[in-house]
Amino acid sequence: MQGKVYFIGAGPGDPELITVKGKRLIEQADLILYTDSLVSEEVVANTKPGAVVEKSAGLALEEIVERMVQAAQKGGLVARVHTGDPAVYGAILEQIVQLNEAGIEWEIVPGVSSVFAAAAVLGAELTVPELTQTMILTRAEGRTPVPEGEQLRDLAKHGATLALFLSASLIDKVVSELREAGWSDDTPVAVVQKATWPDQMVLRSTVGKVASEMKRLGIRSHAMVLAGRALDPKLQWSREHQSKLYDKTFAHRYRRAVADTDGKGEGG
Numbered sequence: 001m002q003g004k005v006y007f008i009g010a011g012p013g014d015p016e017l018i019t020v021k022g023k024r025l026i027e028q029a030d031l032i033l034y035t036d037s038l039v040s041e042e043v044v045a046n047t048k049p050g051a052v053v054e055k056s057a058g059l060a061l062e063e064i065v066e067r068m069v070q071a072a073q074k075g076g077l078v079a080r081v082h083t084g085d086p087a088v089y090g091a092i093l094e095q096i097v098q099l100n101e102a103g104i105e106w107e108i109v110p111g112v113s114s115v116f117a118a119a120a121v122l123g124a125e126l127t128v129p130e131l132t133q134t135m136i137l138t139r140a141e142g143r144t145p146v147p148e149g150e151q152l153r154d155l156a157k158h159g160a161t162l163a164l165f166l167s168a169s170l171i172d173k174v175v176s177e178l179r180e181a182g183w184s185d186d187t188p189v190a191v192v193q194k195a196t197w198p199d200q201m202v203l204r205s206t207v208g209k210v211a212s213e214m215k216r217l218g219i220r221s222h223a224m225v226l227a228g229r230a231l232d233p234k235l236q237w238s239r240e241h242q243s244k245l246y247d248k249t250f251a252h253r254y255r256r257a258v259a260d261t262d263g264k265g266e267g268g
């Protein structure tokens with residue numbers, strides 16, 4: 001019987017942030033191929049006797065797929081472990097295409113993306129009521145081009161929370177595009193390098209200061225840049241932006257509203 005390939009999200013670093021399912025599959029796998037320096041060795045430490053564990057950073061796409069196909073054709077279970085969530089900048093599509101061509105079954109097991117790990121480290125809600133209800137996950141354009149209409153200066157015009165992957169070394173460009181989009185220099189920006197790793201670094205800054213502060217701290221890679229008004233640390237001490245979800249005058253499926261004494265509620 002033919003085996004199967006699982007694309008598994010390892011989470012951002014902390015080995016406890018992998019899903020129960022991802023952990024179980026790694027423990028059962030015959031071949032474990034894991035990506036780059038952002039997957040902790042601890043995540044792939046518990047494997048069954050005889051399992052092959054290999055880093056994929058030095059391998060070409062064809063070599064990776066060849067290993068997976070061979071193992072699956074022998075009936076093996078393959079754990080292809082990616083950092084964060086495999087669906088975000090995981091380069092899984094090109095692997096999926098070749099697995100389909102080879103007739104190998106596959107499945108994706110999601111993981112905690114670094115965007116959410118960074119938000120957790122910062123204690124931030126990224127969708128703050130009445131401030132922004134939208135998040136944009138993107139990257140600055142560097143050697144890898146972004147499609148027409150997805151330039152940062154266009155996306156930033158929405159005023160939504162921005163999560164910038166793969167952009168730490170392009171911070172000067174990020175700042176100039178945010179300014180072009182009309183963002184003021186005091187707009188909050190937070191940077192988390194190696195979120196949830198023992199050597200994690202957190203920088204709370206602004207559009208005006210973030211580039212020089214990142215350079216001073218030597219943050220050039222492995223960093224999540226979160227920008228926008230939702231990143232204002234003062235929000236954690238303000239009652240201004242409260243959701244309707246727990247508003248006692250706001251009825252919804254699971255709760256009846258109490259009498260609205262000042263007439264502003266939405267019924268009950």
Ligand SMILES: C[S@@+](CC[C@H](N)C(=O)[O-])C[C@H]1O[C@@H](n2cnc3c(N)ncnc32)[C@H](O)[C@@H]1O
Pocket residue numbers: 012013038082083084085086087088089090112113114115117118164165166167192193194195196197221222223224225
């Ligand atoms: C190739 S992408 C992979 C993203 C991954 N699939 C995810 O969901 O987080 C690598 C980029 O993700 C971000 N990243 C991944 N892990 C991170 C972490 N632990 N802390 C901060 N940023 C991280 C950085 O922007 C890094 O340049």
